[in-house]
Each structure stands twice: as structure tokens, then as C-alpha cells.
Amino acid sequence: MSSKWYPKKGRVIFHIDMNCFYASVEMAYNPKLKGKPLAIAGNPEERKGIIVTSSYEARAKGVKTTMPLWEARKLCPNLIVMRPNFDRYRMASKEMFKMLADITPRVQPVSIDEGYMDISGCADLGSPPDIAENLQQRIKTELDLPCSIGIAPNKFLAKMASDMKKPMGITVLRKRDLPEKLWPLPVGEMYGIGGKTAAKLNSVAINTIGELATTDVYQLKQVLGINGERLRNRANGIDTRAVDPDAVHEFKSIGSSQTLPNDTTSEAEIRKLMHALADNVERRLKRKNAAGRGVQLMIRYHDLKTITRSKKLKIYIESKEDILHVANDLLQKHWNLEPIRLLGITVQDAEEKQHIAHQLDLFTYEKEAEKEKLYSVIDQLSTKYGKNPFKKLNKEQDKNQPRTSFQKDFLDDYKR
Known part of the structure; x- marks a missing residue:
């Protein structure tokens, strides 16, 4: 068996793909939703909604990801629509990846609902199909969540294999099968x-x-x-990329974007959103203990035309004030005054602080030393009282938590 499934010079890679993840998590949380056409849609009240994901019952009626909610309801009048609950999805994702890590430390999360495993050294656990079946059943039994698993000699073929049978599929794809x-x-x-x-x-x-x-x-x-x-x-089935457990820590940019409730030219609304976006980016940089030396502004207009404009900097920045200063400058230069639908701010060329050789002149050092004292006090109070006492939070949601699945800051939580 070992020689058949575990070649000495080859690898055995799994790609785990959770089926209809958000919808499946909601069904596990509320079993009454099972078997019903369910869709998860972002901001349904504000934008009439865009389908984020849907159950197989909804998909059978033609409901698809990114479809406008009005169109989905036309295809499926009895569609149940729920707003995303990312805290719930994040917790389910964390538990799922823990189960993968119980098999091998070579686990690479790539998003909230999918990841790779290298089981090349797991011959003592049985054949790859047996390991996959046991893993699939454990996830289904303990989390009540379905998944598909692709088994192949490399990441690309494993990814293709996991798509070949859904839901609850296990597919082996070797080069000779191509x-x-x-x-x-x-x-x-x-x-x-x-x-x-x-x-x-x-x-x-x-x-x-x-x-x-x-x-x-x-x-x-x-x-x-x-x-x-x-x-x-x-x-041709050629892919030399290794399963890298540390890949989640690699990043070159950290950003935040948000759609406005209505297309607007209101400077007050735009300014408010710019502050919120810069605040989100600062928080994510702090979570990564990182800084960057470039800022990009994305503007999407009422007609969906989208532009991105960026500015490279001579120094690394990390504070909301610095990020906002550059972003506002880009907005002033490049906004054509037409109604804005969406804004995004991204800090580019990001690096972890431990890798940055920060050159400081005397005056810069003094200013930063003063800031560090303030930051230290704020952090101490935040730890004691559970939030930054100097900020007024408009929502009960903990803003340190990811707002979307596309933020990958949390994908190594399963290791903690």
C-alpha cells in the first residue's frame, strides 16, 4: 500500500473545500434551515443585496454567487436570505483547520473555507482515500459541515480534483488520469x-x-x-509549489473597502468613510505588527467604473493619521466629483516591523518615543477594559475581528 500511495520521490496533497460554507454553517447553527433554499447576502437592506453564497437547494433554482438579490428572488420566490455572520464562520473555520492539523502540521489555509494538506509522511494513518474519508466524516459529525476533498500529487491537481464532486466528494486525480x-x-x-x-x-x-x-x-x-x-x-499537471504552513503570514498589502449605502457626492459621507477605512487598515497593520510605504486609493463610481491610484512613500507608515493624509491627497487629485459607490484604502509594500530597518533622525525619534508612551497606556487600558477608552464605537461588533472572509489575518488562529 505504501509504495502505491506514498511514492518516495513524490508528494500526496489534499485540497479541502468546504461546501456552501456560509450557508452550511447557518444550517448547522439552525437545523430548521436544512433542505431549504438559503442565501447569504451582504447588506440586503442597503444595496438590495448581492449573493455571497447559497445552498444547493437555491442553486438548483439558478441562484448564483454575485447575483443581485432581486434576481435571485425572481428565480426562487421562497428564498431565505440572511446577512453574513463572520464571527460564526470564523469559529467554524478555526475548528475545521484544527482537525486538519491533527493529521499533519503541513497545513496551508488559503481562505476561510479551503486549505491544503501535505500528507506525504502519514503512511501510518492508512491510504490517502481512507484518511480523506475519516477527515470528511469527522468534520461532518463534529461540525455538521460538508466538504469535498481532492487528492493529487500537487496543489493544482488537488484543487481541480476537489471541484469534481460536490457535495461530500472525494476525488483522486493522478497525472495518468489527465x-x-x-x-x-x-x-x-x-x-x-x-x-x-x-x-x-x-x-x-x-x-x-x-x-x-x-x-x-x-x-x-x-x-x-x-x-x-x-x-x-x-x-500538464506540473506544479512544484510546496504546501507552506507559513504562507498565511506572507503579505504585501493590507487594505479595507466598503460600499456606501447610496451613491454619493457628499463630502461629509465620504470623509466619514475615509476615516473608517483608515482606522480599519491601521488596526489590521497593528494585528500584523506591520507597516508599509505605499498607499492605494480605489474609487468605484455609480456606473461601476473603477479606478485605483497609488503613491509610493520614502518612509514606512502605520498610523491612521498618516494613512488618511495620503489617501485624502489621492482623493483630492483623482476624484472626478461624480457620485461614488465604493471606496477602498490599501497600504502597499507592507512588511513586518521586525524586518524593517527603521532609520530615525533625532526629531523623528523623539516624536515616536512620545507616541509609544501614549500607545502603551492605551493598550494597557484596552486590555483592562476590553476596548480603547479613547474611541467611541458606533457598533457593538468588535472591530478587531475581520469584517469579511477576504481578510486573512485570522487564518492561523487554529494554531492557538
């Missing part, structure tokens, strides 16, 4: 290929993953640039 299982699929179904890339490939008569796998590299580079060779390698 001509039968992978190559007949439309090129647009390949992980890493979006709609625009698929259209470019289709325009040169590359319609299946198999056709991509056999296309001349030079031709692909003419169409897709250097990315063409990488995608061709993937189509």
Missing part, C-alpha cells in the same frame, strides 16, 4: 483561468484544457505573455 478526467473540460473551468483569459484562449481555438496542454509555448506567450507557459504546465 487525458480522461481533466483534458476534456472547457479551458474556462481550469483553476487560474478567468473569463477574460478563457476568451483570449478561445479566440485562438484553444477550447479545452487538453488543447491548452498541447499548444506550442511560443504561441501561448504571444497570447498570454509569460503566464501562458505557467498555465500550460498546470494543464
